Structures are given as C-alpha cells and as structure tokens.
Amino acid sequence: SAVISQKPSRDICQRGTSLTIQCQVDSQVTMMFWYRQQPGQSLTLIATANQGSEATYESGFVIDKFPISRPNLTFSTLTVSNMSPEDSSIYLCSVEGIGNTEAFFGQGTRLTVV
Amino acid sequence: GQQVMQIPQYQHVQEGEDFTTYCNSSTTLSNIQWYKQRPGGHPVFLIQLVKSGEVKKQKRLTFQFGEAKKNSSLHITATQTTDVGTYFCAGSGNQFYFGTGTSLTVIP
Numbered sequence: 001s002a003v004i005s006q007k008p009s010r011d012i013c014q015r016g017t018s019l020t021i022q023c024q025v026d027s028q029v030t031m032m033f034w035y036r037q038q039p040g041q042s043l044t045l046i047a048t049a050n051q052g053s054e055a056t057y058e059s060g061f062v063i064d065k066f067p068i069s070r071p072n073l074t075f076s077t078l079t080v081s082n083m084s085p086e087d088s089s090i091y092l093c094s095v096e097g098i099g100n101t102e103a104f105f106g107q108g109t110r111l112t113v114v
Numbered sequence: 115g116q117q118v119m120q121i122p123q124y125q126h127v128q129e130g131e132d133f134t135t136y137c138n139s140s141t142t143l144s145n146i147q148w149y150k151q152r153p154g155g156h157p158v159f160l161i162q163l164v165k166s167g168e169v170k171k172q173k174r175l176t177f178q179f180g181e182a183k184k185n186s187s188l189h190i191t192a193t194q195t196t197d198v199g200t201y202f203c204a205g206s207g208n209q210f211y212f213g214t215g216t217s218l219t220v221i222p
Contacts, residue, residue, distance in 0.1 A: 035212075042202060043157065043212040092156060102147060102159035103204070 002027055002095050006106030013083055013113050020079045021109045023093030028073035030096070034066070037090040037108070046091075049076040083113045118205050118213040126219045133193050135216035137186040137203035144206045146179055146186045151215075152199040160188075193220045 003026040013019050023032065032049040047068055048056040055068035070076045080087050093106040117140045127133050137146065145164045149157040161170055163179035163186060170177045176189040186203055198220050203213040 040217070042215045045210070045212075102162060103149075103157070103210075104159070105156040108156050 002029060002104040004093060004095060004104055004106040006093050006109060008109055009107060010110040011112070013111065015084050015113055017083055018079055018081045019083065019111060020077050021091055021093070023076045023078070023106050025074045025095055030073070032070060032076045033094045033103075034068065034076070034078045035092045035094060035105075037092060039090075043092065046078070049078075080111065083111075085113045087111065088113045118203060118211045120201075120203060120213040120216050122216055123214065124217045124219070126221060127193050129195060129220050129222050130192050133190040133197070133218055135188050135201050135203075135218075137188075137205070137213050139184045139205050139207065139211075141207045142183050144183075146183075146206070147204045148177060148186075148188055149202045149204060149212075150199050151202065155199075157202060157212075190218075193218070195220050195222055 005024045007022050011019055034046040035043040036046055037043050045058050046061045046066055047058060049068050049070040050056060051070045051073055057063060065081055067079045078091060088111055091109045091111060094103045096103055118137060120135055120137050125133055145162055147162045148160040150160055151157045161177050163170060163177055166183050167181045168179040174191045178187045180186060188201055190197055198218060200215045200217045202215045205211055
C-alpha cells in the first residue's frame, strides 16, 4: 500500500490567483495522477504526472491552466492557475491504479474560488 | 470515448435492506475495480475483478464481472449505516475511467 500526504486540505482563493497543491508519497511509485471531483460527481482525470518529462493531459485540460511538476518518484504538484469560480472543486492526487494495481488517493484538496 | 455509467445515481434504503449498483461500460474492460468514498472522504479501494464472469465476496458485499467484461455489479446484503457513501466502479480499457457513482443512504 501507499500512504499519500496531500496539502493543503482546503483553501479559499481569490479569482485570478493561483494555488499549488502538493502530493507526497511514502514510497517510490511509477504512476501518479491528478483528478478533479465536483461536489456529488465522479472523478475526472486531469493528467498523468510523468517523472522527468511533461505531464500527459486529458481532453479538456491544458498545461497552461494546470501545470504539473514531478521532480521525483515520490512527489508531485498541481497548480490551478488564474482561478475562476468554475475551478471550485476537490482535487485529488492518486498513485498507481492502471492495469492490475489498485489506486491510492490523497485526502483531497477542497478549493473554493471567490 | 470510453464511458462508464452507473445506475442508480442515488439509492435510499432502510437499514437491513439489500442494495445493488450496476456499472456498464461502452467498451470491453481488461479489469474492473470498485471503490467506496465516504462523505467528505477520498475513494478507498474495495476489490478488483479480472476474469469474465468472476464473482468475489467480501462479507456482505458481492461483486460480479459480466461475461462480456463490459458490466459489473456490487450487491450489499442487509445494509448497515456504516455502508453509507458513494460507490464507484473504475474500468481499465484503453484508459482508466471512473464510473458515475452511486450514492447510498441508509436510513436507521
């Protein structure tokens, strides 16, 4: 199993600003992912954080809006840039979960943009 | 693109009643996983099914994977208040997709 520390757990931000969310894993993992979950909705994959190369973004998500860093196999950050109220959501980091392995999730970051 | 739908979206049951959620994929899946998310919490892995027609049990929970590997179900026998939460299936095909989820409320 993997223990994931994600922070901040919640934040209230002004529109037009940016917030960086951090995800620290207690062991080296190959696959790290960032999801968004609107209240009462399912999880939508934003991107796969690749170590040593640019993140792989899903349709509808772009690097300029959601820049991601993955400096090593235990750490990643997601930045929500130039925020608007539509970005208010829960953001979750996750490790593994592709193929035959289960996914582990951080506790999530509840973001409110005012 | 691949879609994974779940029904029902919401379910309210009296404590002690049974509950079933169904997961349907538009494409064939290599495997399917089930997760539970408590209110205010994050998804927690329950189980993975890989084989066509596979059935697995965890105490009061029974998981099935369809013969065509395009659908799955989770059945809870005699629900308890601790079963409250949203249940997601997640399928691996070309990519890994979470289903739309079923929110379960158990009335004491």
